[in-house]
Amino acid sequence: MSLALSTLLYEWRRYMAAVVALAFSGLLVLAQVGMFMGIGKAFTAQIDRARADIMILSPGATALFNGGPSGVPRRIMPVVYQHPEVLAVADLDGSGGRWQNIVKDKEPGGDPAAPGAKKMEFVNVTTIDAMPGAVTVPVDYSDDLVEALRQPYAVAVDQTALGRLGVKLGDQASYNGKTVRVAAVTQGYPNMMQATVVMSRDTLRMLGEANTGERVGPLMVQIKDPARAPIVVAQLNSISNGQFKAWTRQDLAEANEGAMMKESFIAIMLGFSLFLGVLIGVAITWQTLRGAIMANIKEFASLRALGVAMGSLRWIVLELSFWVGIAGVLAAFVLTWGVSLLAAGSGLTMSFPPMMVMMVSLMLIVIALLSGLLSLGVLKNSQPADLLR
Amino acid sequence: MNTHTKVHGKHGDFAIEAKGLVKRFKTGRSWVEVLKGVDFDARHGDLTMVMGPSGSGKSTLIANLSGLLKPEEGRVDILDVDDLWTYGSGRIDKFRLDHCGFIFQGFNLFPSLTALQQVMTVLKYQGLSSADAKKRATTALEEVGLGHRLHQRPNALSGGEKQRVAIARALAKDPQILFADEPTSALDGENGQVVIRLLRRAATEHGAAVICVTHDPRLEAWADRVIHIEDGRILDDQRRTPDPDAQLASH
Ligand SMILES: Nc1ncnc2c1ncn2[C@@H]1O[C@H](COP(=O)(O)OP(=O)(O)OP(=O)(O)O)[C@@H](O)[C@H]1O
Ligand SMILES: [Mg+2]
Secondary structure (H helix, E strand, C coil): CCHHHHHHHHCHHHHHHHHHHHHHHHHHHHHHHHHHHHHHHHHHHHHHCCCCCEEEECCCCCCCCCCCCCCEECCHHHHHHCCCCEEEEEECCEEEEEEEECCCCCCCCCCCCCCCCCCEEEEEEEEECCCCCCCCCCCCCCHHHHHHHHCCCEEEEEHHHHHHHCCCCCCEEEECCEEEEEEEEECCCCCCCCCEEEEEHHHHHHCCCCCCCCEECCEEEEECCHHHHHHHHHHHHHCCCCCCEEEEHHHHHHHHHHHHHHCHHHHHHHHHHHHHHHHHHHHHHHHHHHHHHHHCHHHHHHHHHCCCCHHHHHHHHHHHHHHHHHHHHHHHHHHHHHHHHHHHHCCCCCCCCHHHHHHHHHHHHHHHHHHHHHHHHHHHHCCHHHHCC | CCCCECCCCCCCCEEEEEEEEEEEEEECCEEEEEEEEEEEEEECCCEEEEECCCCCCHHHHHHHHCCCCCCCEEEEEECCECCHHHCCHHHHHHHHHHHEEEECCCCCCCCCCCHHHHHHHHHHHCCCCHHHHHHHHHHHHHHCCCCCCCCCCHHHCCHHHHHHHHHHHHHCCCCCEEEEECCCCCCCHHHHHHHHHHHHHHHHHHCCEEEEEECCHHHHHHCCEEEEEECCEEEEEEECCCCCCCCCCCC
């Protein structure tokens, strides 16, 4: 083991401040990246796991629901259906309203705090056609799930929203004043902004909220040969007359994710955090390294006396700061992991693309090395003549 | 190439020859002359002791001789080097790496390294492979009686043991010149005796020129030569016959 590494391991307390500073710099950036990517993924999940090969949205829309009108005029549906390769066309109907859980009377003497807290939330509603294999049914919905939603007034809620909505499987709840039943729980459809409730088109109709107007939601289209989706998309777009835009599923998912990161407030927040993280990281790591090197300055001076060149001592310091950087990266991972667990507990799933994680790790190591370079100056104090007194 | 001092000199050959050393320090607005034209020499195989009152310039003299502090005037011929102070600092470092050992009053050991690693570190900078460095370091530590302490860190060693690790670190390089500045003053009588005997042995058995600064007159018993310095001048220079079995009375 090298001198630098064993010094770091043995005198870790001395380097703790630097490692913690790096870890928080990393957390500052990683947690935000994770949050934004997680939100983006939640929105993209619906697109990724749709059965449709092609999706038709209003021109300019890049998301199925969030942000602006994404629907198209109802008369587009027969136009799309006339394409010889199209097998099925269905609109994604949706609604939204007030959700309240129904709190059962507690048995006397029961714990007054636990479960039954009253919850009131505004929820999104999306629909499926409750038939296995329908174009509006996501590919990861099991037949049992679809079957469960076929029952009148049955709804499905994502695992991550159960707590927020104050319900569990089998509970009844009130949606816009009407009683619905949580008949199924889905996995992997987190939504941090607003909880989503899935029901069948028929249930929505029974609730009196089905769309009968001139405009419908985005269209989900299935074609005979999914491999030909790009060609069919091009053909559909050539007859769109500016009234709609067709996307392959893949392209829409990418546009969706990209649009998320291009939101200027996200870029500004990330940029600012990055700046702050680097600034704080360098300042603290630099001062910590300086102090730690000063603490060993006599030992360094004795090496100088024995003829070890200044350049070699500089390498020791740089190696030391590299290892501090590595320790900082590991600590940042642990912290971020902890925060992401906390977040998951409250319904927000974070997502960490490997590329982003690598860039943040690299950033921390660069911060550490930069601090090492800045603290090289203290080595001037390693004067062996000072040991002769 | 100078002809007075030699690298692989026999016992009695000159290892260092310095002439007219003058060293001044600036204190405030005035200069203080700490060495006032010192002539000095030391021979292979000799334990040369430099004694004198506090502030007389003993440590400064050693710093000038070993290439750590440049004198204002004078020259230092050392081993095969003619006028050391004409060298650049890189070459002086290399010279010390190849030929010089140092022992200080403090032990200056890295807290994180075991005794073996302390000694190996310098050897590796000399270009030895890990295996060779380990072998040499083990031998050196055994020679100072620490064969059973190879894997202890400084916080598990006594003061005397720490100083012996520092001596092993200096001796493992097999230096032709060994500088020691008050090597025993942080130690009790018993440990001081161990240390001075090790220095004596470095001179006798390894043929090193050992230059030892001290203000402890009891150490004179082991010396081949005692030089007294006062106020930056050499007062006297006596040869004597060392007694390797002398006792440092412990009180
Ligand atoms: N870097 C320096 N700057 C200014 N003055 C110095 C410096 N180093 C040494 N001196 C002065 O030079 C004089 C001689 O110092 P030196 O360390 O050589 O003494 P010494 O003989 O080793 O004394 P001691 O026995 O106390 O160790 C002292 O008066 C000291 O104050
Ligand atoms: Mg001194």
